[in-house]
Amino acid sequence: MNNPLRYTDPTGMYVCKDSAKCDSDADKAFEKARQADLKSKDANVVRGASAYGDPGKGNDGITSHGLGVGPDGKLRAEESVTIREGLSGSGLDAVVGHEGSHVADAQDFVSTMTMQGNFDV
Secondary structure, three states: OOOOOOOOOOOOOOOOOOOOOOHHHHHHHHHHHHHHHHOOHHHHHHHHHOOOOOOOOOOOOOEEEEEEOOOOOEEEEEEEEEEEEOOHHHHHHHHHHHHHHHHHHHHHHHHHHOOOOOOOO
């Protein structure tokens, strides 16, 4: 995860909470849904799915937001996404895309911030 002090992943790749190799049935279903969303004709769905990065290499869903400083000294969004177990098919696809859009929004917003506290809404 590239940061032993914070256990975060500055490379933008997601990690799986239940399996270090992201190989549980739930992890595989999530990645399948994310891959389906990456092929969507809806740019916002693709944006949301892209925001997760790749596995192991970061209600139905909840996204928690935080702000941190990366090893490069720049501000970054620190996101935690929790998806209810048992979802599958189009229901899982929808939640993955929806929660991913929150991750992408946070990343976009934080990219406009400066250490002096300036930002562009």
